[in-house]
Structures are given as structure tokens and as C-alpha cells.
Amino acid sequence: MQISPSLEDYLEAVLETADEDGARTTDVAEKLGVSKASVNQAMGVLADHGLIEREKYGPVFLTENGMALAQAVYKRHQTIKAFLVSILGVDEKVAEEDACQIEHVVSKDTMHRIIEFMERRKDE
Amino acid sequence: MQISPSLEDYLEAVLETADEDGARTTDVAEKLGVSKASVNQAMGVLADHGLIEREKYGPVFLTENGMALAQAVYKRHQTIKAFLVSILGVDEKVAEEDACQIEHVVSKDTMHRIIEFMERRKDE
DNA sequence: AGAATAAGTTAGGCGGGCCTTACTTCGCCC
DNA sequence: GGGCGAAGTAAGGCCCGCCTAACTTATTCT
Numbered sequence: 001m002q003i004s005p006s007l008e009d010y011l012e013a014v015l016e017t018a019d020e021d022g023a024r025t026t027d028v029a030e031k032l033g034v035s036k037a038s039v040n041q042a043m044g045v046l047a048d049h050g051l052i053e054r055e056k057y058g059p060v061f062l063t064e065n066g067m068a069l070a071q072a073v074y075k076r077h078q079t080i081k082a083f084l085v086s087i088l089g090v091d092e093k094v095a096e097e098d099a100c101q102i103e104h105v106v107s108k109d110t111m112h113r114i115i116e117f118m119e120r121r122k123d124e
Numbered sequence: 125m126q127i128s129p130s131l132e133d134y135l136e137a138v139l140e141t142a143d144e145d146g147a148r149t150t151d152v153a154e155k156l157g158v159s160k161a162s163v164n165q166a167m168g169v170l171a172d173h174g175l176i177e178r179e180k181y182g183p184v185f186l187t188e189n190g191m192a193l194a195q196a197v198y199k200r201h202q203t204i205k206a207f208l209v210s211i212l213g214v215d216e217k218v219a220e221e222d223a224c225q226i227e228h229v230v231s232k233d234t235m236h237r238i239i240e241f242m243e244r245r246k247d248e
Numbered sequence: 249a250g251a252a253t254a255a256g257t258t259a260g261g262c263g264g265g266c267c268t269t270a271c272t273t274c275g276c277c278c
Numbered sequence: 279g280g281g282c283g284a285a286g287t288a289a290g291g292c293c294c295g296c297c298t299a300a301c302t303t304a305t306t307c308t
Contacts, residue, residue, distance in 0.1 A: 003294085004302055005294095006294080006295065018266095024255080024256090025255070025256055025257090026254085026255060026256085034254080034295090034296070034297090035296075035297060035298080036256065037256090037259095037296085037297070037298080037299095038255085038295070038297075039256095040257060040258085041257095041260065041295085041296090042295085046250080050273075051300075055306065056256080056257080056258075056303085057255075057256050057302080057303050058256085058304095066237055070238075078211065084234060087240060088237040089237055090231065090233060092236050094233045094234060095234070096229055096230050097231065098229070098231050098234050100231060101229035101230075102226055102230070104142050105219065105222070105225035105229065106222055106225075106226070107218050107222050107227060109214060109215065109218045110208060110212065110214050110218060110219070110222050111211040113208075113213055113214050113246075114212060117211075117212055128265085129267090130264080130265060146285090148285080149286055149287090150284085150285060150286085155273075156278070158265090158266070159266075159267060159268080160286065160287085161266090161268080161269095161286090161287075161288085162266055162267075162305070163286095164286065164288090165265085165266090165287095165288095166265085168287095180286080180287085181272085181273055181274065181285075181286055181287080182274095182275085182286090186301075207293060238264090240275075249297080249308105250290105250306085250307105250308095251306100251307090251308090252305100252306085252308105253305080253306075254303105254304080254305075254306090255302100255303080255304070255305085256301105256303075256304085257300100257301080257302070258299100258300085258301075258302090259298105259299090259300085259301095259302090260281100260297100260298090260299090260300105261296105261297080261298085261299105261302085262295105262296085262297075263294105263295095263296090263297105264286095264291095264294085264295095264296105264297090265292105265294095266291105266292085266294105267290100267292075267293105268279095268289105268292105269288100269289090269290090269291105270287100270288085270289085270290105270293085271285090271286105271287080271288075272285100272287070272288090273284105273285080273286075274283100274284085274285070274286090275282100275283095275284085275285095275299080275302080276281100276282085276283090276284100276285105277280105277281090277282090278279105278280095278281090278282105
């Protein structure tokens with residue numbers, strides 16, 4: 001499953017804004033700071049990839065695949081953010097923004113090292 | 125001075141491939157893994173921004189502004205790479221690639237924290 | 249129910265960044 | 279000096295990601 005960084009952001013936002021009734025275009029747009037039209041377009045692509053399902057003029061829902069991917073992205077995000085805050089002492093808000101960017105460009109290898117580093121820190 | 129990440133990469137590559145006779149389109153293209161046409165186009169934009177100078181069919185040279193910016197970018201790059209390698213233990217080659225991406229998305233604040241962290245490490 | 253408002257959708261457009269193809273200029277060598 | 283290959287340039291095209299404007303559907307309120 002290969003989607004662009006930007007689509008990963010949309011997927012993550014769907015996860016974060018969803019409740020039992022799914023996620024709304026407006027909320028996702030708000031969260032990402034883009035227009036509803038852009039969200040709608042992105043949802044089309046995510047649906048094509050089988051990552052979400054939606055009925056016309058209704059909310060969207062993550063499929064199983066979509067949920068798995070969204071959670072993976074979310075976890076990466078949280079891990080990087082935690083690293084920035086707890087290890088480097090970066091401000092919470094800044095860390096949030098930086099994590100959002102870094103999560104898309106960091107290699108699996110470096111990601112592992114970050115996790116390891118934090119594990120080690122925890123034990124001390 | 126506001127240029128895109130991609131243009132920063134071109135500028136950095138000019139710095140890295142240049143000798144006394146300036147930098148060549150071909151070398152920059154090779155270094156970045158893009159076509160000569162793309163390099164040429166980017167050089168046009170950098171020239172418009174007064175960051176490089178060039179004569180037709182000749183090599184390009186960094187202006188003072190261009191040199192300053194290129195060095196700033198280069199330093200960021202090296203710092204991030206050093207952090208990945210020496211603190212996280214990331215493989216040299218992987219760190220190089222990751223640094224190349226991260227350098228464009230990291231905030232000034234986080235950048236400072238990284239430097240501080242490494243300074244502290246050095247003292248111990 | 250009917251109007252006003254909110255949510256979602258569609259169409260069309262724009263800039264960034266890359267490409268290929270074809271052309272021009274340069275430098276070298278017989 | 280003519281020819282050739284390499285370097286540089288120009289033109290045109292493609293995809294991505296975003297936008298605005300205009301439209302359709304849903305909802306809410308009196």
C-alpha cells in the first residue's frame with residue numbers, strides 16, 4: 001500500500017476526528033487547514049485505495065486496511081512527538097507540527113532507533 | 125529570502141559540487157539524481173533570486189547571498205546527520221538520506237534543541 | 249411545509265517540480 | 279577548418295496538491 005504523505009495526513013485526520021458515526025469532511029478540513037473540496041478529493045482517492053468507505057453526502061468510515069494504516073501513521077506521529085518533547089525538550093505545540101512533517105520522511109531504520117533510544121531512556 | 129525545499133537542495137548541491145570554476149549543470153544533476161533540464165530550470169529561478177550567477181552555457185557561481193544560504197542549509201544538514209549517527213546510531217548512509225529530508229521540515233526551535241543536546245553530550 | 253443554513257460535491261484552474269525530446273553551443277581532434 | 283560528442287538550454291507535457299466558485303443535498307427552525 002503506497003500512498004503519498006499528504007494522503008497519510010488525511011487518513012490520520014479521519015482517524016482522529018471520527019466518532020461512532022464516522023468522520024466528517026468539514027472536521028477533517030478544519031483539522032488539516034485545507035478546504036472541504038480538497039478533503040473531498042482526497043477522500044475519493046482513499047476510497048479508490050479501499051482505505052475508507054463513504055456514502056454520498058454522508059460521513060466516511062475507515063475500512064480494516066484503512067484503520068490499520070491510519071493507526072500506524074498515528075503511532076509514528078506520536079512516537080516522534082514524544083521523542084521531541086521528552087528527549088529534546090521541544091515545546092509541545094512545536095513538536096506537534098514538526099512530528100507531522102518528520103513522520104513522512106523518516107526511514108524505518110531511524111524510526112526504530114528512535115524507539116530504541118526512548119526504551120533505553122525509560123529504564124534509567 | 126524564501127525558497128522551496130527543492131531549491132534549497134539545488135543550492136546545496138551547487139555548493140558541494142563547485143570548485144574554483146563554479147559548478148556544472150551535469151554534476152548537480154548527477155548529485156541530485158534529476159535531469160539536466162530540471163537543474164537548468166532551477167538555476168534560472170535561483171538566478172532570479174540573486175543566489176547564483178551564470179553565463180550562458182557556462183558554469184554557475186554562488187553570489188554572496190547564495191553562499192550564505194547554501195552554507196546555512198549545508199550546516200543544518202550536517203548537524204542533523206551527525207545527530208542521527210552519533211546519538212541514535214543510525215547508519216551513515218541512511219542518516220545521509222534522512223537528514224536530506226528532515227532538514228527541510230524541521231523548525232528552528234527543534235534545530236536549536238538538537239544542537240544543544242549534542243553540545244551537552246560532548247561535555248560528558 | 250418552506251426558507252435559511254450547513255454540509256458535501258463538482259468543475260476548473262494554478263503553481264511546483266519533475267520529465268522527455270529536440271535544439272544550440274562548446275571543446276576537442278583529425 | 280569540419281565533424282563529433284558532451285554540455286547546456288528551450289519547449290511542452292504530466293502529476294500532485296491545493297484553491298475558488300458554483301452547485302446539490304441535508305438539516306434545522308419557525
